[in-house]
Amino acid sequence: MADYNLIDVTVRDSTIKVKRAGSGPPMLMLHGMGGAERFLPGMQALAKQFDVIVPMAPGFGGQEMPPWLETIGDLANFYLDFMDKLDLKSVRLVGLSLGGWVAADLAIKNASRLTHLALMSSPGIEVPGARPLDIFTLGEEAAVRAVYCDEKRADEAWARAQLPENEDVRLMNQRIVARLAWQPRFHDPQMQRWLHRIRIPTLVLWGEDDRLFPPAYGRAWQTHIKHAQFKLFAHCGHLPIQEHAEAFAAAVTQFCAKESVAA
Amino acid sequence: MKIFNFHLMPYADADLEAIAKNGSAWVTYSNKHYDPKKGAELYNQYLDQLEAADELGFDGVVVNEHHQTAYGMMPTPGVLAGALSRRIKNGRIAVLGRALPLVNNPLVIAEEYAILDNITRGKLIAGFVRGIGAEYHSMGINPTESQERFLEAHDLILRAWTEPGPFAFAGKHYKFNYVNPWPRPYQEPHPPIWIPSSGSFSTIKWAAEKRYTYCQTLAPIALVAKTFALYREAAEKAGYQASPDQLAWSNAIYVAETDEKALKEAKPHLESYANYFLKTNPALMMPPGYTSIDSMKRIRALRAHRASWQSAEDLIEKGVVIVGSPNTVREKLAEYQDLAGFNTSLTKTQFGTMPHAMVEANQAAIAAEILPHFRTRSPQPAKRQAAE
Numbered sequence: 001m002a003d004y005n006l007i008d009v010t011v012r013d014s015t016i017k018v019k020r021a022g023s024g025p026p027m028l029m030l031h032g033m034g035g036a037e038r039f040l041p042g043m044q045a046l047a048k049q050f051d052v053i054v055p056m057a058p059g060f061g062g063q064e065m066p067p068w069l070e071t072i073g074d075l076a077n078f079y080l081d082f083m084d085k086l087d088l089k090s091v092r093l094v095g096l097s098l099g100g101w102v103a104a105d106l107a108i109k110n111a112s113r114l115t116h117l118a119l120m121s122s123p124g125i126e127v128p129g130a131r132p133l134d135i136f137t138l139g140e141e142a143a144v145r146a147v148y149c150d151e152k153r154a155d156e157a158w159a160r161a162q163l164p165e166n167e168d169v170r171l172m173n174q175r176i177v178a179r180l181a182w183q184p185r186f187h188d189p190q191m192q193r194w195l196h197r198i199r200i201p202t203l204v205l206w207g208e209d210d211r212l213f214p215p216a217y218g219r220a221w222q223t224h225i226k227h228a229q230f231k232l233f234a235h236c237g238h239l240p241i242q243e244h245a246e247a248f249a250a251a252v253t254q255f256c257a258k259e260s261v262a263a
Numbered sequence: 264m265k266i267f268n269f270h271l272m273p274y275a276d277a278d279l280e281a282i283a284k285n286g287s288a289w290v291t292y293s294n295k296h297y298d299p300k301k302g303a304e305l306y307n308q309y310l311d312q313l314e315a316a317d318e319l320g321f322d323g324v325v326v327n328e329h330h331q332t333a334y335g336m337m338p339t340p341g342v343l344a345g346a347l348s349r350r351i352k353n354g355r356i357a358v359l360g361r362a363l364p365l366v367n368n369p370l371v372i373a374e375e376y377a378i379l380d381n382i383t384r385g386k387l388i389a390g391f392v393r394g395i396g397a398e399y400h401s402m403g404i405n406p407t408e409s410q411e412r413f414l415e416a417h418d419l420i421l422r423a424w425t426e427p428g429p430f431a432f433a434g435k436h437y438k439f440n441y442v443n444p445w446p447r448p449y450q451e452p453h454p455p456i457w458i459p460s461s462g463s464f465s466t467i468k469w470a471a472e473k474r475y476t477y478c479q480t481l482a483p484i485a486l487v488a489k490t491f492a493l494y495r496e497a498a499e500k501a502g503y504q505a506s507p508d509q510l511a512w513s514n515a516i517y518v519a520e521t522d523e524k525a526l527k528e529a530k531p532h533l534e535s536y537a538n539y540f541l542k543t544n545p546a547l548m549m550p551p552g553y554t555s556i557d558s559m560k561r562i563r564a565l566r567a568h569r570a571s572w573q574s575a576e577d578l579i580e581k582g583v584v585i586v587g588s589p590n591t592v593r594e595k596l597a598e599y600q601d602l603a604g605f606n607t608s609l610t611k612t613q614f615g616t617m618p619h620a621m622v623e624a625n626q627a628a629i630a631a632e633i634l635p636h637f638r639t640r641s642p643q644p645a646k647r648q649a650a651e
Contacts (some may be wrong), residue, residue: 124322135289135398139546171559174551179407182399 002059004039004047009055012083014066019054022047025115026088027256029053030079030237032097032121033135033177035060035169037189042241044239045249049257050092055082059176062169072124072188076105083113087246092256094118096241097212098177104221105188108197116256117198119221120188120205120248121238123213125195131214132186136178149209149237195224202228205248207236229255264463264637268316268626269513269609270327271442272309272343274333275616276301279539282333289332289397289544296651308619310346310611312626317351319630323388324351325609326362329458330394331401334540341375348382355386359459359478359609361570364412365402368471369437372416373423373444374429380449382439383453389454390478391417395464396548407552410465412436424453457511462490463554470507471497480608487512488603495604507642514601515584515611518628529586530575536615537573537649554640584614589632596637605609 004021013150019039026201029036029043036054039071046052049176057075059065068074076136079102083091091113097102100122107117123132135143144161148154161170202225231251233240278296282288313324326343329335339344340358347356356379360371381389393413399406418441422432428443448454458470459478470477470493479487484635491510498505515533519525545566549559578584585595596608612629613622 034522136550137546139544143546167560171556173558175407179405180552182405182407183403260434 003044004052004054008215009082009085010035011078012217014064014230015140016058016063017056017061017202019043019056020052024050024055025090025092025256026051027092027094028079028083028088029094030055030096030102031057031060031101032041032099033173035059035173037169040241040245042245042249044187045246046252049253051093054084055079055182057099057176059179060173062172063135065136065172065179066177069176070179072101072105073109074163074261075180079106079168082111087245088113090115092116092118092254094120096120097122097238098181100124100189101186104195104198104225107200107202108191108194111198111200112147116254116258117200117202117225118205118255121204121210121218122182122214122241123181123217124188124191125192125217125220125224126184127217127220130220132213132217135212136182136185147178148243149207150162150243153243163227178222181263195221196226199204201255201258203252205232205240205251206229206233207238207240207243207256208232208234209236210238212238264591264606264608264640265322266594266610266634267323267354267511267631268313268321269359269611270309270313270613271327271329271611272337272461273536273540274302274306274336275305275613275614277616278335279535279616282539282542287397288334288540289543289548290400290547294331294645295606298332304334305341308554308622309613310343311624312349312619314350315623315626316612317354319626320427320597321354321610321630323357323386325359326356327358327390328362328392328394332397332540335399336365342639344379344387345382348379348386349384351383352581355388356368356383357388357456357609358406359388360392361390363391363397363416364409365394365398365404366416367511368436369416369419370423370439373420374446374551376420376454377424377444377446377448380454381446381615383617385449385454386450386456387450387454390457390459391420392459395461396550396553397543399550399553400547405552406550408436409553411512414469421500424448427440435528444489459513462486463480463558464493465555465635467493468497470494471509472501474498474503474509476509476511476607478513479515481515481607482608484512484599484603487582487599487605491603499551507604510605510607511606511607511621512603513609513611515614516592516596516633517584517612517625518589518592518632519624520588522591525586525588525591526579526603527615528574529584532615532617532621533578533584533586534537534573534615537578540615540623552646556606566591589628592629592633593636600637600640601643606639 006021100119101124144158145154204221206215222228233244237245326340328340330338429441432439457476459465461480461537517529612625
């Protein structure tokens with residue numbers, strides 16, 4: 001049983017794979033560093049109330065890395081084009097990890113198609129003293145394991161990562177992440193000063209035990225985005241959508257179901 | 264064959280156990296382990312060694328560039344080359360870096376090389392490298408831009424050396440309204456350009472097309488031979504026959520009275536070099552995008568099969584280094600020259616923890632027993648072709 005439809009969407013010169021499921025108001029979900037390989041249970045739960053759209057960004061998932069894609073800002077502009085192409089309206093924009101950085105940048109640039117913004121475990125701003133892990137020097141296994149609070153999930157993720165058939169995609173994902181986030185490391189020094197431009201309701205979700213980007217990042221997003229709410233998950237690492245799928249989906253559903261009122 | 268004396272200038276007093284504990288001599292090995300008093304002594308000994316090499320009849324001296332590591336203390340090799348430039352009377356001075364992509368203004372390299380070329384009245388050999396993976400961590404440069412930056416910086420430097428300035432340069436990574444460096448290089452049209460690499464296909468091909476001398480970094484001689492064959496093929500495709508002068512092998516040589524004595528003396532220093540100073544991990548050495556996905560996979564597969572400890576005997580057996588009596592070293596160097604077809608040897612006479620007195624003895628032995636036998640020797644392709 002297919003849980004979702006897989007479609008090709010061409011935006012200017014790039015054709016990408018998009019997973020889409022459910023019905024209701026559109027929810028555009030931007031993936032993190034590992035791409036959008038799987039349609040996660042957390043996404044399925046959201047598809048009960050929303051038209052969940054999960055694009056695989058150019059350069060991820062074995063897709064070609066286009067020459068124009070060099071910064072997070074490029075990706076944000078790409079998704080603005082993507083929303084135009086699909087003519088999405090009243091969009092709930094959900095950014096997961098790296099995708100949250102893209103989502104925040106997009107919302108600063110042009111929020112006219114957006115009603116709600118949710119950021120899960122997102123880098124993108126500089127948080128003095130927060131001490132993020134440097135995934136680029138950790139080594140592959142440690143970097144995979146650092147994502148999870150639950151050891152069993154870490155074991156499974158590392159086993160998945162080692163499958164030889166996944167090696168190309170994994171290396172390509174690492175390459176595009178490095179291109180976007182190597183220097184300055186996982187942040188855009190200019191973005192923070194424009195976060196006041198985000199006026200739509202915003203929810204920041206974080207795992208209490210996130211070692212990649214500790215909850216201090218979440219608090220900082222909350223501080224800089226007007227009226228942002230903050231939801232912390234206990235016993236949870238970098239990916240609440242995986243480690244607390246139901247609670248994550250419930251929080252996002254509840255938040256995004258409310259009528260958007262300009263803050 | 265031309266035999267150059269190549270120095271890495273390692274921090275020979277390094278605490279090897281601390282390197283092992285840290286898991287790397289690069290990037291994260293704290294500089295609290297650097298003692299300036301010892302460092303000062305080492306710099307002066309090393310410069311003495313290179314000056315001695317010139318007097319002993321080596322064809323040139325070689326320095327290179329590495330950052331934030333005990334492996335080599337030459338983050339700005341131009342300073343060392345500058346210190347040598349008034350003392351080297353006979354041979355050439357080769358700087359193999361600079362690492363072009365690691366700087367944000369490649370014109371400083373054009374300027375630095377031009378000064379060295381002027382002071383030495385045209386003895387400079389200008390090396391261009393990409394810098395190794397670890398340096399993209401140390402210098403905060405995006406590894407996915409490495410190839411592009413290298414090629415663009417190269418083009419900028421060449422134009423700065425050969426086109427009358429001022430002119431504007433508008434590249435992707437480097438943009439200047441005024442390119443007009445003083446001085447211009449002494450050699451016409453510019454110093455010879457040498458390209459050291461660990462064997463990336465794209466670099467070999469590019470160097471062959473540009474007719475630049477290709478220098479293979481430390482590797483087993485069979486692999487060196489393959490790499491040089493690729494260069495010759497690429498040259499043929501580019502419409503010319505490569506000369507052995509365009510190929511340089513980077514090695515280490517240690518000579519003593521007998522094979523046994525040479526092995527016994529060199530062993531701890533070779534092993535410190537291979538197992539501690541070179542110690543690092545894949546995340547540091549192979550940052551994402553530093554090389555193509557295919558090369559990345561090839562290198563990962565090779566690493567997976569590499570023994571965790573490299574013994575001196577292994578390094579000798581595989582022809583990574585040459586250690587032995589004068590006769591053994593002469594025979595092997597000739598054999599390797601014929602096998603791989605190179606006409607330049609970039610020879611380290613100091614490696615790892617090797618102390619000054621040993622280096623001096625080694626240099627003297629090489630000067631007396633090896634250099635005279637190779638001055639007019641060229642590779643004998645018949646032997647290589649037979650082997651192929």
